[in-house]
Amino acid sequence: MKAQARHFSTPETLALHHLSTAQSGIWFAQKLAPLNPCFNIGKYIEIEGPVDRLQFCKAVHQALATLDAAHLRFSELDDGPRQYLSSDAGYEIQLVDLRAEVNPRSAAQTWMYSDLSIVFDLTGGPLYRVALIQVEDARFYWYLAAHHLIIDAYAAVLLSRRVAEIYSNLAAGRSIEPEQRLSCLALLDEERNYRESEQYGRDRKYWLSQHVKPTSPVTLSGRPPRLSERVVHSSGLLPLTTAKGLREAPATLWNLPAGPGASLAAVMMASTAIFLHLATGLDDIVLGMPVLARSGPGQRRIIGTAANMVFPRITIGPADTIVGIMRNAGHRMREALRHQRFPASDLRRELGLNSADPEIAGTVVNFIPLADDLRFADCIPSPRRWTSCHVASNLFEGCV
Numbered sequence: 001m002k003a004q005a006r007h008f009s010t011p012e013t014l015a016l017h018h019l020s021t022a023q024s025g026i027w028f029a030q031k032l033a034p035l036n037p038c039f040n041i042g043k044y045i046e047i048e049g050p051v052d053r054l055q056f057c058k059a060v061h062q063a064l065a066t067l068d069a070a071h072l073r074f075s076e077l078d079d080g081p082r083q084y085l086s087s088d089a090g091y092e093i094q095l096v097d098l099r100a101e102v103n104p105r106s107a108a109q110t111w112m113y114s115d116l117s118i119v120f121d122l123t124g125g126p127l128y129r130v131a132l133i134q135v136e137d138a139r140f141y142w143y144l145a146a147h148h149l150i151i152d153a154y155a156a157v158l159l160s161r162r163v164a165e166i167y168s169n170l171a172a173g174r175s176i177e178p179e180q181r182l183s184c185l186a187l188l189d190e191e192r193n194y195r196e197s198e199q200y201g202r203d204r205k206y207w208l209s210q211h212v213k214p215t216s217p218v219t220l221s222g223r224p225p226r227l228s229e230r231v232v233h234s235s236g237l238l239p240l241t242t243a244k245g246l247r248e249a250p251a252t253l254w255n256l257p258a259g260p261g262a263s264l265a266a267v268m269m270a271s272t273a274i275f276l277h278l279a280t281g282l283d284d285i286v287l288g289m290p291v292l293a294r295s296g297p298g299q300r301r302i303i304g305t306a307a308n309m310v311f312p313r314i315t316i317g318p319a320d321t322i323v324g325i326m327r328n329a330g331h332r333m334r335e336a337l338r339h340q341r342f343p344a345s346d347l348r349r350e351l352g353l354n355s356a357d358p359e360i361a362g363t364v365v366n367f368i369p370l371a372d373d374l375r376f377a378d379c380i381p382s383p384r385r386w387t388s389c390h391v392a393s394n395l396f397e398g399c400v
Contacts, residue, residue: 016075016082019149020191021343022293022305026148027074027081027122032355035119042116043156044143049379051140052171053132056376057093059167060130060142062176063159068183069150069304074122085185094131104135112143120147150184152307153368154292159303164374164381171377184304190295194341203342206335208350210313215284217362218276224358265367270329272365273314274322285314288361289333291340309344310336311360 019027030039064070073086101107111133120127128146135141142163144156151159162179169176194200217225273285293308294300312332316325348360374381 016077016084017185017188019074019081019083020188020305021345022308023083023149024081025343025345026305030122030147030149037117037119039148040116040118040120040145041148041151041153041156042112042143042145043153043160044112044141045160045374046382047140047142047376047379048138048382049376050138051132051376051379053095053134055170056132056140056142056167057095059163059170060093060132062166063162064128064130066179067159067162067303068185069155070126070128072127072150072184073125074127074149076123094129096131096133098133098135099137108133108135108141112141112145115143116145118145122147122149148305150305151303152305153290153366154294154307155303155305158301160374162303164376168375168377182298182302184302187299187302187304187306190299194295200342203339204346204350206339207311207342207347211286211311211347211351211360213284214351215286215313217358217360218280218282218285219362220276220279222280225362226358265365266330266333267326268367269312269333269365270314270326272363273316273329274325276363277316283316285316286311286361287314288359288364289336290364290366291337293341295341308340308342309361309364310340310342311344311347312336 026039030036068085071085071087072083075082075084096108096111098104098107098111112131115129115131118129127150128144130145131141131143133141133143144159146156166176219225269287269289272287276285277283289310289312291308291310292300293306294302299306312329312335314325314329314332320328344360348357351360353360
């Protein structure tokens with residue numbers, strides 16, 4: 001099934017754009033490992049109910065047809081890569097029926113993991129793949145794989161919400177209102193403005209002050225971190241009472257002020273630092289923390305790639321208490337969020353690190369609120385997400 005595409009620049013009338021700092025880092029890292037699928041991001045949503053496959057395909061097509069990021073194409077010139085918006089003839093959604101399998105759900109997982117391992121051709125066409133997989137008469141998996149050059153995890157949530165909105169409207173016979181959303185290319189203008197601002201200088205000064213004393217990346221293996229060539233997925237569920245206790249602990253037990261530093265994410269950040277301290281004996285822990293790196297409501301509505309990595313530093317001494325470590329972690333997290341737009345690649349350059357040097361942080365804690373407000377008409381969704389870019393501890397808040 002094909003969709004009508006928007007009319008963008010054609011190869012004869014290209015409007016070429018430089019890549020953002022985030023995109024450039026991804027581009028060159030992928031070029032150094034052309035067969036590595038580590039920059040594929042994948043997610044799926046399990047949908048329980050009688051999904052109308054035709055209407056669902058229409059909803060996905062309509063969302064993608066009006067999404068600039070889905071039409072981004074890349075070209076390699078003598079002086080570096082460029083991106084442009086292409087006018088596509090159409091694109092296909094794979095409809096996969098696995099109901100006849102002995103274990104349809106397991107077969108679906110195998111199918112998706114296999115697809116996620118397929119490397120995208122950066123200059124050869126669409127950098128995403130979509131499938132609707134049926135595992136029971138009234139149970140489907142909506143699967144999306146995309147290269148990190150065009151979207152980040154936050155943007156994937158925005159796309160999911162848009163598809164759910166369109167599908168629900170189609171199912172109810174309502175008209176589809178056009179979205180008021182900036183193009184992903186607006187992120188390039190935002191980055192140029194940021195680099196010329198005083199905030200860039202303040203952010204640079206902060207992060208250099210945090211990393212005056214270099215540390216080796218802390219990992220459980222004791223070996224430097226490196227990009228994996230495959231996804232190793234392991235998950236577990238916290239009982240609701242435990243999750244509730246963790247959310248309430250900063251305020252009720254430790255009397256921490258409200259805000260990002262008193263959140264479940266801060267609790268997990270501190271807990272990871274404590275665990276690494278106990279496992280390795282090191283008292284100076286630098287953790288990686290993915291952030292949106294978007295300013296203002298307009299930027300936060302853009303579907304594209306803007307995510308950055310920041311590196312809060314947590315020290316743990318022999319006299320420190322749990323409450324003290326939590327307070328310190330919360331303070332570092334609040335500071336990191338205030339300075340979250342300083343590119344990780346700029347920090348590496350300022351610290352004199354090159355491509356052969358290891359990552360600044362050996363362990364990444366990625367706190368991802370799930371889009372638990374999704375509704376596909378009368379069908380009940382359960383969002384799931386994988387990551388394959390880094391060795392990371394991913395904490396999903398909500399139904400997993």
